[in-house]
Amino acid sequence: MKLSQKFFAVESSKHLIKKFDCGKTDMNQFLSRFAVKHAKLGLSRTMVLTVDDETNNKDHVAAYYTIAASNVIRNAIPTNQSLPHYPIPVALLARLAVDVDFQGKNLGEKTLVYALRHVVRLCDRGLPAYGLVLDVLDDGALGFYQKFNFLHAFSDNPMRLFVPMDVLRQL
Numbered sequence: 605m606k607l608s609q610k611f612f613a614v615e616s617s618k619h620l621i622k623k624f625d626c627g628k629t630d631m632n633q634f635l636s637r638f639a640v641k642h643a644k645l646g647l648s649r650t651m652v653l654t655v656d657d658e659t660n661n662k663d664h665v666a667a668y669y670t671i672a673a674s675n676v677i678r679n680a681i682p683t684n685q686s687l688p689h690y691p692i693p694v695a696l697l698a699r700l701a702v703d704v705d706f707q708g709k710n711l712g713e714k715t716l717v718y719a720l721r722h723v724v725r726l727c728d729r730g731l732p733a734y735g736l737v738l739d740v741l742d743d744g745a746l747g748f749y750q751k752f753n754f755l756h757a758f759s760d761n762p763m764r765l766f767v768p769m770d771v772l773r774q775l
């Protein structure tokens with residue numbers, strides 16, 4: 605079993621999406637039931653890190669992330685910059701999960717970094733986003749995200765984190 609060197613757009617014909625188990629039902633179900641469908645609808649994009657399985661013609665998924673476009677009201681954004689009154693465009697890190705067999709091996713961190721770089725690339729290609737927002741699933745996930753000191757909580761919601769694009773570019 606060998607981990608792929610990069611993430612691929614999820615495809616049900618290539619990836620064993622029903623076998624992924626990160627320990628959180630909702631996150632497993634999103635990958636198995638909605639990730640491909642939502643990508644086709646243009647709602648979000650899910651990328652998977654695969655594990656080559658020579659006994660199967662599909663690859664296992666070791667980790668995945670999902671990004672989407674979103675917007676937030678300016679008052680809640682933790683920033684010192686002056687922003688317009690209309691909703692501010694941001695990238696959303698909608699999902700991030702690592703299969704239980706691969707947790708505790710720095711794949712969560714690798715997946716986060718890969719997702720953040722993906723968002724910077726999209727921004728550089730012309731999709732405007734002032735920063736990136738992510739909603740923390742629970743206290744366990746908060747412990748993970750607190751390791752990354754560039755993520756700051758929204759003033760009205762400690763479980764919603766933000767990083768400005770100019771900070772992302774420097775990572």
Ligand SMILES: CC(C)(COP(=O)(O)OP(=O)(O)OC[C@H]1O[C@@H](n2cnc3c(N)ncnc32)[C@H](O)[C@@H]1OP(=O)(O)O)[C@@H](O)C(=O)NCCC(=O)NCCS
Nearest residue numbers: 626701702707708709710711712713740741744745747748
């Ligand atoms: C949260 C999750 C992504 C972490 O993935 P992981 O591969 O186990 O994490 P890593 O091995 O990359 O850990 C990176 C660092 O975070 C720390 N960490 C990981 N999970 C943590 C937790 N629950 N609480 C505190 N710290 C945690 C690790 O100790 C490590 O720190 P170190 O570099 O100082 O040793 C994974 O447990 C998971 O998929 N959980 C279920 C889904 C979920 O909650 N996703 C988040 C959605 S918002």
